[in-house]
Amino acid sequence: MADDKKLTSQQEDFAKWYNEVVLRAELADHSPVRGSMVIRPWGYGIWEHMQSALDAMFKETGHENAYFPLLIPMSFIEREKEHVEGFAPELAVVTQAGGKELEEPYVIRPTSETIIYAMYAKWVQSYRDLPVLMNQWANVVRWEMRTRLFLRTSEFLWQEGHTAHATAEEAEEETRLILGLYRTFMEDWIAMPPMTGLKSESEKFAGAVRSYACEALMKDNKALQAGTSHFLGQNFAKQFELTFQSEDGQEEFAWNTSWGVSTRLIGGLVMTHGDDNGLVIPPRLAPAQVVVIPILRGDDAGPVRDKADEIVSRLKENGVRVRLDARDHLSPGAKFFEWERKGVPFRLEIGPRDLAEGKVALARRLTPEGEKRKAFLPEAQALAELPERLESFQGELLQAAIARREANTVRGVKSLDEMEEAFEDGAGFVFSGWSGDPAVEEAVKERMKATIRLLPDEEFRSDQAPATCVSGAGESVTEAAWARAY
RNA sequence: CGGGGCGUGGCGCAGUCCGGUAGCGCACCUGCUUUGGGAGCAGGGGGUCCCCGGUUCAAAUCCGGGCGCCCCGACCA
Structure with a gap:
């Protein structure tokens, strides 16, 4: 740091x-x-x-x-x-x-x-x-x-x-x-x-x-x-x-x-x-799902502040967990970084310009590929859409995590050499056949610090699991999912 | 318990070799100006330098002994 x-x-x-x-x-x-x-x-x-x-x-x-x-x-x-x-x-x-x-x-x-x-x-x-x-x-x-x-x-x-x-x-x-x-x-x-x-x-x-x-x-x-x-x-x-x-x-x-x-x-x-900017909290678990940041400038500060209060109460009525950040000793930029670090899913900015146009700026903690960081939306639309936007954010987080898990899972490993290579290449879960012999677990742990995390449920098993134990000795009695673990 | 590193304002550190007024950045407080991606200026507050002992006119600094923390290797949600 x-x-x-x-x-x-x-x-x-x-x-x-x-x-x-x-x-x-x-x-x-x-x-x-x-x-x-x-x-x-x-x-x-x-x-x-x-x-x-x-x-x-x-x-x-x-x-x-x-x-x-x-x-x-x-x-x-x-x-x-x-x-x-x-x-x-x-x-x-x-x-x-x-x-x-x-x-x-x-x-x-x-x-x-x-x-x-x-x-x-x-x-x-x-x-x-x-x-x-x-x-x-x-x-x-x-x-x-x-x-x-x-x-x-x-x-x-x-x-x-x-x-x-x-x-x-x-x-x-x-x-x-x-x-x-x-x-x-x-x-x-x-x-x-x-x-x-x-x-x-x-x-x-x-x-x-x-x-x-x-x-x-x-x-x-x-x-x-x-x-x-x-x-x-x-x-x-x-x-x-x-x-x-x-x-x-x-x-x-x-x-x-x-x-x-x-x-x-x-x-x-x-x-x-989480990412390099900090925490990312799935909306359903976030203590605050939206943070409202008023841009308080000169003569418009009063009306902007009033609008921010109004937005906060309307979001609350819609069942959205919302927090107002009206601290005046911090610049808006400093607040943006702070709430991103804390993982709040959405940020809603309201400034004099938006007030005049009847709009708000809405920013998402993670911006999908090719989209702009902030969307300037009519206020009514932003408020009406927030609940569903929170839900779709939640869904995208899950999909991304599933994709990452699958992309980092290596299946059909047939020997200890192959397994070691997979882990050296940065694999997450590595699937192999296993004879059920604890000595194999010991050997793998010793050599590559990985352990059997699961004998996976059917849904997670490979279409075609190796018929022999990854040790080379004996038949496989069950497929095993190995990984380095916390 | 073995190996490595570190203890200095709230946080991050410099100063230790070669003893001589305890410093820097951030944070904090006050005021003014600011505010759409980490604000600026001015003023200000705050530290038994981990602890105990020793050497010395003088110790954050040198010597001896403790204590604590962090990281790496054997157990675990």
Whole structure:
């Protein structure tokens, strides 16, 4: 950031660009505690829109919100073997309270399976009590070694859904339902089109039988795990005695699922749409969809200001989220740059000239190829068209992201050499055959830092996948999508 | 935990080699003139130079010891 005004370009240093955008768009800032962050109003505003959209989707599918406590007895975490092994290194533990050493330490939740299924065990007696479909919005703490704003911080915000079912089939169905719901949300709201599929054994959630995930491709061609949905089988039910009496009188263990997305999605949004001028926020999530900037000059300042106020209230009536920037110590140009950096989809300028002509200037955060940056439109037309222009902007962001993902996906890779070449050439997702042998994953990771992101769902699979494993040893039992990942 | 870098007004940095009044740009405050792509002029406020100790007439600068942060390699939404 030698030039205070410009951001480091994505091409020059993507990681540095990301950091600067997050800080300078005022999404978040570092807190005094290492590895944790403050989410500022502009960033939290995006999160609030994500929350309300997701929350509505959860409710529509029969889920209810609840809240479980921050502190979990250490012994609960230790109950499920794989779970504790997975989380032990990143636990923050409370050993003192009220000025005394605690008899049993408490863990600050890294996730809430244990406490939640312990409670479900209390509430569920019969098949008539099932399914239990709950979600909670909460913060969790995982002590990470290396942190990055939004992508990996010691504390983050998320939602975690936890369900209990009478049959494995029903639980599996729930897992898949939520995965689809996440995908729809990411496409329709973040305009971030993920691939979906199953995680390999080595990448699945600690304590799950199977994990499904949404993986999205960022602009630097690294994959971001953006949401996960886990089929937990009866692993937790057995440890917490979550049982029910079936229709035919048998005592049975319930089947569980858990699923979550976090504030990491904001990092995904930044790296899916941002450019060298800063953030680009999809209209449906933008805290402000339009910023109105009056050009206040000389004698016309009063009438222009009045017109700007009028435009703001009329846009509000049309359901557009609008913000007025009438600060008089900044030049219009400075405001243009500022709001572009913050990713506001549209800017509406109103000056003396426009006032005289009954027009306004409308500028879009991203200008399509061959179009002028600003359109001078009759005021009534601009106001009437803004809602649909916001929607088409939203749609174009999604289409562009899908096109980018496809353009950076390499299919049909048949050998490790070919795979390495693809990654050297800057590929995003690389598809190959895989024997299912974890040793192949290890070898690839060692050699080219890529991992299996997904065993992709049918929709994303190749028309003709290689019949042999990319390692050259053995037949392929499944197609795998590899990528370097966050 | 290994390797590299850095701690100086809010932010970004110079000054450190070779000790001698703590500086620059941006931001901030006041006033006037401005305002359609990062405004101009004038005036002004703000810093225990990361901490502790040592050397010296004198330390941001030299010496010793701490602490913190950032980047790169092994875990993870």
